Amino acid sequence: MQVAMKIWRYDAATGERALREYEIDAPEEATLLDCLDIVKDKVDGTLAYRKSCRMMICGSCGMRMDGAAVLACKTRMFDVAKEGRVPVISAMGNLPIVRDLVVDMDPFWEKFKAMKPYLQPGYDRPEDGREYRITQERMNAVKKEALCINCGCCVSECNAMESDPEFLGPQALAKGFRFVGDPRDAATVERLEQYSGEHGIWECTRCFFCNERCPKGVDPRDAIAKLGAEAIRTGIDRDMGAKHAKWFVRSTETTGWLRETELVPKTQGVVSSIKQMKFALNLIKHNKAGLAFPPHVAANVDEARRLRRLVLAQGRLGSAGHIQGERALAKLEHGHHDGGDPYGPGSFPKPYLPEDTE
């Protein structure tokens, strides 16, 4: 098939940037990575990009196609070529470009290392000198986080990091939850304290781009939400973000709706609220903030309260309560269709052992 693509080239020595178009002939099963290889081999040997495993496990080939982060090895080009589209290939975002599609991963790894990314068990090893005994079910709390291959696709797309480059970011925080959620780790409180600080958990803007773009189904935003919930459960709630979240719960539990007028003082404190008086008066003037006292109570507030009681009864405070955005990677990514008959008409013959035919 004929594949055309435009690649953002960048020369570190001169600082020159240029969008170049390439047209190549590639086999139908070719991935974006295969196409880049063909360009490098046969058209322009100076094209720079990282690669290694070509089976979406090493995490080398994160880059952007039409502005969205992908693993080049996972991206089949057949549909793009068939539609005659000419995708634009560029380096990942939020990381300095070294050359062409190669980014400097140092800032990425610095944040990773800042998480104390290793198990800190309470004691050196179990007394009997054997493995820790833990059920699969408990380990599964960090199953998705353990899938992370550190490719950087989530970091590339992170909107919060774009405004605060020091934000720990989705991959580091997902790694953090990998240990907070691990029943063997004994440094939970220290970790939550640290991750709740400036540039931490509460800086995430919940745009969900990381979940959307993660090629492995790690769902980093879910990990951040779980860290937040665990922090609050542990009583680590000094951060405005934590207070904000807590007020949401309190407000819906008492009146069944969100009382925004009280949200600012509860989250930011009295002094900060006074400073924002002018803004608040403006909101009132335009009928955007309720001043009713006593506050309006929703008709079916009981439903919200029942929900709350259910969460408490099931012990689903903290990360255990987070099923939001949960998806079985294999199901959603590839369109798992239930109910088909693997042995139905037109299917591959049923297996048999040789003597069955005799």
Add this chain to the structure above:
Amino acid sequence: MIAEHDVLVVGAGCAGMRAAIEAFDAGADVAMISKLHPTRSHSGAAEGGINAALGNAKEDSPETHAFDTVKGSDYLGDQDSIEIFTREAPADIIQLENWGAFFSRQPDGRLAQRPFGAAGSPRTIYAADITGHVLIQVLWEQVCKRDIKVYEEFFAWQLVVDDGRCQGVICWDLLDGGLKTVGGKTTVLATGGAGRQYRVTTNAYACTGDGMAMALHVGVPLKDMEFMQFHPTTLYPTGILLTEGCRGEGAYLLNKDGERFMKRYAPNALELASRDVVSRSEQTEIDQGRGINGSVMLDMRHLGAERIIERLPGSRELAMTFAGVDPIYEPVPVRPGAHYHMGGVATDSDGATELTGLYAAGETACVSVHGANRLGGNSLMETITFGRRAGRAAAEWALSHTTIDVPEAVERDAERRLRALLDRTSGERPWKIREELGNSMLENFAVFRREEQMERQLEIIRELRERYRNVYVEDKGDVFNSDLTQAIELGNMLDTAWCMVQAGLARKESRGAHARPHDYPGRDDVNFLKHSITRWDGEAPELSYSEVRMTKWEPEERKY
């Protein structure tokens, strides 16, 4: 020389990181050199598991593990090393778990173990089907904890030998350019395999035999180079690995009629015979016209959606992404593909090579625990156990010696050779040579080997090496010049392939992965129960032989 360390580890996959951690814990100043970031290493692509006789699933012992390994090796493995290996493996696994490895569990909370090919007991500890990934992560975490220095994206090119010992490594700095020499009192090679010599391979682009070639070029012997394992289940058409764990979980191999043909080749073990046996059976089916598009089918339908999604999610994702087939509903087309190099740099059971100060571990090395055929799950274990032993030995030697000397002449000479390559203004681009090597190795030196094909392959390699002398690097820049490193890698592949074919031609028998059904169909213990040893005489590889170390197992006929 930009820096000096007690211990240098070249390569940062499982063996390299385990060696570095051990050397660090032994008190040495250790640094790793790797052309990839450590977590990008190909150990991470290992899927099915890692073998140790924990006896969690069923009664087991290091003794049984050792016997299975000896038999699997077609009696070419060194039995003293194998005994050390199986004895020390369980404690190494427990340590990995204690470090935080995310292994799968059985209902009582202990580590789960699954059956693997040619194993007498369910012995393979696993993490769903991403075991290598989990190991790479836990080792990287431990490296971070110790803050071990990594020369990342440094391409190791040449070993510095002075005063009869290895004293450092000359590298090309991929990120900033330029040759940089790092001195080390000892050096551990852990650069992995060379599967990229073949067009159909499970190996990453990075697996180009760099460590083997570096050792070879300074006169250190390679061992058993003719033995390249072909994995029975690599995805058609890309060669991407589908784990043996699929068959461990119960998957069938079918020919085009749906027949479980393994019954005819290995009536007892069926799909779980050793890899060489299964690959030969598949190839026979394909050659005799009972395949589909040069493949057979791996059938998991009867396992059911739940088990596939829980135990084999990665394999399913790979099959869907790269073959467009959902194994819940359809069998997956697979064929044998180059997978693992049993041979490598000859070492003793402490990873020491013939050259003082030089050690090797993992796939780069040949200890030899795998002999003529490796059992699934033994290679990850080898990286850990022998990575640790090599790291310990390298640290101990380094801590008892003080000086490092890298003569300027050596650096100047390297610079001159590099310039000669970079300054060439015309010539042949590497890709065509690489493609021809990959195609011809697959055709002439794969599952079944014929005398005349191997002779032809020697000719082809000689011709390709001739053309390689005129190879042209188009990129002249300093920053991330992968055009240069890929050209150097091609040279490494050509030289190691030469050693392999030469040793294969000389081994006039069938043993393990080296099968010659047309002229020497049987194993010949009288003449060939011995290791091949390949040395570089400056111009060409030279072949000799060494004894197999036996302890208690006499060679027997191998049946599954």
